[in-house]
Amino acid sequence: MIHPFFRRVLLALSGTLLLASCSDNKQQATTLPYIGEHDVRARTDGGPADTIYATIPRFTLTNQEGKTVTDSTLAGKVYVTDFFFATCPSICPKMQSEMLRVYEKYKNNPRVAFLSHTIDPAHDSIPVLRDYAERLGVTNASQWQFVTAPHDTIFALARAYMTGAEADKKAAGGFAHNGTFALVDGQRHVRGLYDGMNPQEVDRLLREMPLLLAEESAKQSKP
Amino acid sequence: MPRALQVLRGAAIATAFGLLAGCFTNKQNEGARLYQEHCSNCHGEQGAGLRRLIPPLAGSDYLSTNRAALPCILRKGQQGLVVVNAVEYNQVMPPHEDLTDSQITNILNFLQQSWGNKGEAYTIREVSELLGACNGSDGR
Numbered sequence: 001m002i003h004p005f006f007r008r009v010l011l012a013l014s015g016t017l018l019l020a021s022c023s024d025n026k027q028q029a030t031t032l033p034y035i036g037e038h039d040v041r042a043r044t045d046g047g048p049a050d051t052i053y054a055t056i057p058r059f060t061l062t063n064q065e066g067k068t069v070t071d072s073t074l075a076g077k078v079y080v081t082d083f084f085f086a087t088c089p090s091i092c093p094k095m096q097s098e099m100l101r102v103y104e105k106y107k108n109n110p111r112v113a114f115l116s117h118t119i120d121p122a123h124d125s126i127p128v129l130r131d132y133a134e135r136l137g138v139t140n141a142s143q144w145q146f147v148t149a150p151h152d153t154i155f156a157l158a159r160a161y162m163t164g165a166e167a168d169k170k171a172a173g174g175f176a177h178n179g180t181f182a183l184v185d186g187q188r189h190v191r192g193l194y195d196g197m198n199p200q201e202v203d204r205l206l207r208e209m210p211l212l213l214a215e216e217s218a219k220q221s222k223p
Numbered sequence: 224m225p226r227a228l229q230v231l232r233g234a235a236i237a238t239a240f241g242l243l244a245g246c247f248t249n250k251q252n253e254g255a256r257l258y259q260e261h262c263s264n265c266h267g268e269q270g271a272g273l274r275r276l277i278p279p280l281a282g283s284d285y286l287s288t289n290r291a292a293l294p295c296i297l298r299k300g301q302q303g304l305v306v307v308n309a310v311e312y313n314q315v316m317p318p319h320e321d322l323t324d325s326q327i328t329n330i331l332n333f334l335q336q337s338w339g340n341k342g343e344a345y346t347i348r349e350v351s352e353l354l355g356a357c358n359g360s361d362g363r
Binding site for chain 2 (some may be wrong): 086088089090091093094096097100131133134135136137172173
């Protein structure tokens with residue numbers, strides 16, 4: 001059985017592959033694709049049409065220190081997301097140990113952030129999240145935030161980040177979810193999806209992050 | 224692909240699987256396979272654990288100091304404070320009701336004898352008896 005969320009991710013991934021394979025232009029090879037649906041809008045001034053890329057909706061979350069985190073906290077940064085829960089009996093430890101690899105590489109780089117969303121906000125209170133982060137060795141709460149929000153907010157965000165997550169009484173621990181990592185640019189566009197359970201996929205994330213960071217630098221140095 | 228080639232390829236794949244399966248016939252490898260399947264996501268492929276979240280199994284003093292309790296820990300899971308190599312852990316390990324007594328024995332023997340561990344091996348009968356303490360023996 002393929003979970004519908006997995007299917008979406010697969011679709012998105014194969015879309016990326018297709019896109020990548022039809023472009024022979026050099027520019028493309030060093031630019032990460034925009035993942036999700038595109039919309040093309042004619043401009044009122046008659047100029048070339050604008051492409052509107054899928055954008056993560058604005059959000060307000062609370063981190064392990066009880067501080068508010070919003071989309072503007074992360075604006076202009078490159079960030080990586082995942083979805084987990086503290087008592088997750090299956091994939092989370094492995095997924096978080098892969099995330100740790102990425103964190104160690106970009107630790108203290110103010111242009112990079114990490115966002116781990118709990119999909120069990122009823123259990124994972126702020127003290128639980130703080131304890132989890134500390135046990136994982138994450139001391140810099142402003143760089144790797146373990147965040148909570150009302151249930152519906154979290155699950156809507158999971159969909160936006162193209163990560164499968166839903167309550168499922170039959171699944172181990174009560175939630176069915178996958179270990180997708182989403183790489184997001186400074187304007188809330190998803191630019192890469194990776195299977196966080198697969199070290200090769202996480203290696204690809206490590207190779208692709210510098211491309212996105214370079215793109216952000218270029219954007220910011222423009223007048 | 225020509226039909227003959229397809230058949231050949233099928234045969235090659237089947238042989239590869241056959242070879243793989245052949246590797247897992249002895250008990251040590253049964254333990255390794257079960258560990259990989261049921262435990263490695265949390266405790267790691269090399270039993271190193273994960274920071275202060277998941278305790279290690281490689282070089283864990285707990286394996287010798289709590290030898291008799293291990294069958295029930297595998298069967299029923301564990302939660303609350305545990306101290307392994309002087310580090311405190313406090314998370315949830317899930318139960319494994321789907322494993323037979325003999326599978327638990329093979330996993331435990333794999334733990335006691337891997338990654339430099341040199342613990343005493345268990346017999347199936349001993350594990351079934353120890354599982355009696357938590358009503359966890361399935362007699363198989």
